[in-house]
Amino acid sequence: MLDTGISFMRSLCAGEIEEDVLFPYPTLSDDERETLTAVVDAVDAVLEGRAEDFRSWDVAGEMPSDFIQELREFGLFGLVIPEAHGGMNFGSMAYSRTVQQVARHDASVAVTVGAHSSIGMRGLKLYGTREQQERYYPALASGEMIAAFCLTEAEAGSDAASIKTRADEKDDHFLLNGSKIWVTNGGIADFFTVFAKTGDAEARSKLSALIVTRDMPGVSVGAHEDKMGIRASSTCTVYFEDVKVPKENLLGPRHGGFKVAMNILNNGRSGLAGGCVGGMKTLIALAAKHATERHQFGQPIGSFGLIEQKIGHMVVDCYATESAVGVIAALADRGYDDFSIEAAITKVFASEALWRSADEALQIAGGTGFMREYRYERVVRDCRINRIYEGANEVLRLFIALSALNDVGQRLKDMAGSLRGIFDDPIKGFGVLYEYAKQRATWATGVPVGNPRMSKAHVALRVEAEIFEDTARDLAAMTDRLLRKHGKGIIGKQFATRRLADVMIDLFVLGCVISRVTAAIEANGQDGAAEEIEIAKVFAGQAVGRAKRNFRKIDDNDDELVKHLAESTYERGGYGWDVL
Ligand SMILES: Cc1cc2nc3c(=O)[nH]c(=O)nc-3n(C[C@H](O)[C@H](O)[C@H](O)COP(=O)(O)OP(=O)(O)OC[C@H]3O[C@@H](n4cnc5c(N)ncnc54)[C@H](O)[C@@H]3O)c2cc1C
Incomplete structure (x- = not known):
């Protein structure tokens, strides 16, 4: 019987190894594996041979709408939605593996698909009422509605609780005013999970999450951002001006929006980290090919120790990341109450391992790696964002360490309390x-x-x-x-x-x-x-x-x-x- 109340890392910092959380290493059921294999093959069938398209969309900084239509038709927006509503009902393990496969081909496509399921509509899955889910799931599964997550503002990045967007309660609706920057899928989305202040302007914690749809009067979208990487994915400012959001669109508890936002990001981390694994696998294949084909000093460069060292470390990084992603995805699937530290760790490790791999793969390719004709420089640009968004790695490191310190501090305090009573109860x-x-x-x-x-x-x-x-x-x-x-x-x-x-x-x-x-x-x-x-x-x-x-x-x-x-x-x- 699983004790899903245990956190592996919280226990570890107090000196206990909760092995049952990690062992046996999680695997998919035969049924899940069969479905996943079919989906992975189909992803390859849709995305294989499109390398030139991905390159030109990166240059143009935009993904054509007929390609997004192909993604819809393929069902890539319905990965985590129940079958009864037209989705594939994937758990986190299968979902993360699918994002991995997409990311092997192109990061912008993976981000478009991932932002929808990992964060855009994740709040609906985690907190939506039955009625809300029945209303939106079918359109989200078919991709008729693409989803986006709207938290960041010009003055509120890592300090998400300091947002200024307000949702004031009036009769039967919230009146929403404010704007959100750098919203992934902003330009193509019809479904927005929006975080706004519902308490006093000064009350940092009183946020609520709202479902906002593009057709609500007062919703508008700014220009497509000109970015360093993941250029073909849509990133825009989304404006809300006197938008009347019906009260039934409140997602999760009133004033409980901060927790909703953190839980969404936490649950979405297996998607982002799965994408990083996909990127690393592509880089390993590219680097191994180049290392064996490129000759210098009369030998393939791959025979030199310094190149072997890079390739070997890339393989170790990839395997290690994949191992952690498998565990956190399984913790989500098994219903563990709190795997937030483990998920944050996996996001930090994955994004940095991919960054190291991209840098080393480009170095192995030498001058070729620097040429835009080849994929290396694009992967370097594309993967840089992973260390910044969905929780900047510095802030996640603080979260990881301070959560553990807080727990141990609490235990010490409890112990000190017991010691104070030593003479009462020797x-x-x-x-x-x-x-x-x-x-x-x-x-x-x-x-x-x-x-x-x-x-x-x-x-x-x-x-x-x-x-x-x-x-x-x-x-x-x-x-x-x-x-x-x-x-x-x-x-x-x-x-x-x-x-x-x-x-x-x-x-x-x-x-x-x-x-x-x-x-x-x-x-x-x-x-x-x-x-x-x-x-x-x-x-x-x-x-x-x-x-x-x-x-x-x-x-x-x-x-x-x-x-x-x-x-x-x-x-x-x-x-x-x-x-x-
Ligand atoms: C391409 C792209 C897509 C995005 N997509 C979305 C989206 O879909 N939805 C959404 O809501 N947001 C999105 N974002 C926003 C993203 O989540 C934020 O950029 C991120 O949270 C960091 O906030 P910031 O950029 O304001 O940096 P800041 O918070 O200003 O941080 C700047 C630096 O300071 C560090 N820092 C901050 N606070 C501390 C601290 N207490 N201690 C130590 N160091 C600290 C950070 O780690 C970082 O290195 C996106 C951003 C980009 C660039």
Whole structure:
């Protein structure tokens, strides 16, 4: 029986490895696999051989409407909508895999399809009433209505709670006024999930989500943005001027819109990260082809160690990302209550792994990579956005680390509460004290008494599992140490929280890799899974190396010097040491 109330990472920061969340590595049912295979093949059939189109749409900065019609006819807008309403009813695993396949061909197409299902109509799926779903699902499934997510404003990006768009309650409707910038699908959408203030202007938290449709008087759309990447996908400002939104279009709880927005983004992350995996697979194929075909110094460049190192790391990055995406998608499908930290980790890791891969693939291609005739430079431009939207990676790192610190802080507070009552209830009090002292002694000395254990990893991965266990123990100690050192002030210590987040990112992804490789060994034997074991070894080595550096830097760092340099640069308005 699954305990869907557990969060793997929250538990890990408190020193517990909840293995059942990661093991066994999730797989699709036979039925789901069969349907997915057919869809993946069909995606290839629709998008294969269109490379020239994708290139010219990137140059033009627009996707032709007859191609969007093809996407509609193919059913790509109905992926997550129930079959009864004309969709394919894909869960997150199958959905993410489909976005991956689209992204292998073109990022702009993947973003168009993904923004619809991952965020545009996700609120309707998560929070819609039966009546709202019955009203909109059929048109959204057929793509007659394309969906968009409207949160960001000119003055409210990462600080989404500071939006100014207002929805004032009048009789039977909300009167909506404001504008949203950089809305993906803005120019082609008919269904908008809009976030607006419904409380006092000063009350940051009182937002509500509303369903707004293009046909409502007062809705208008600005020009198509001229972007660096994903140029063919539509990005526009959407204006709302005295739009009367019927009260029955309230999505989720009144004043509960901030949570609705965060949950939508959280649930949509397997789509974005799945797209990153697709991008990486394409880059690996392109880079491997170039590395074996291009000769210099009388040899294929792929025979040089420095090129092999890049390709090998691209493969490890891709496998690691895919492993994490599989886990978070399954957590969503199994109905886990809270996988927000794991989903944020996967978004950060995926977007950065794709960025590394794009950069390295272009480097392998040399000057060819710089020419617009080839795909490399477009992939570099296209993939840059993933680190910015749907939660900028800096802000997600803060979320990852501070959520864990908050939980551990709460536990320590509860424990301190129990300790205060030690003389009232000595038995309970001593029990708590003993447990905590034992745990702290373990963290401090590294003696594996009560060390967290990853017992479900295959024995062939014992070294990697031990790396996980030891790093998990050190992570718990790091969390405890940071809280003791900074107390509540940790919120302002971003250099430190970044290190904690980075260790958490590496650990979660390593856990996912170990689980997946364990499943591969169980299915194919150690020989059959030999390369996957190699991947696990390389990733574990990378992860522990980074983690050790981060642990060392808790106390021994140059944070204050770096901070001072930034502050003096702000004051001066730039660099201060021109030679001339
Ligand atoms: C192509 C494109 C498509 C988009 N699609 C949509 C969409 O469909 N719907 C939608 O609502 N929005 C969309 N956005 C907006 C996107 O989500 C925002 O750009 C993003 O949330 C970041 O906000 P910002 O650009 O205002 O950056 P800012 O919030 O100003 O951040 C700037 C920098 O400061 C960092 N930063 C901010 N706060 C902190 C902090 N507390 N600590 C440390 N660092 C911090 C950020 O990480 C970032 O590096 C899109 C943007 C683009 C470019």
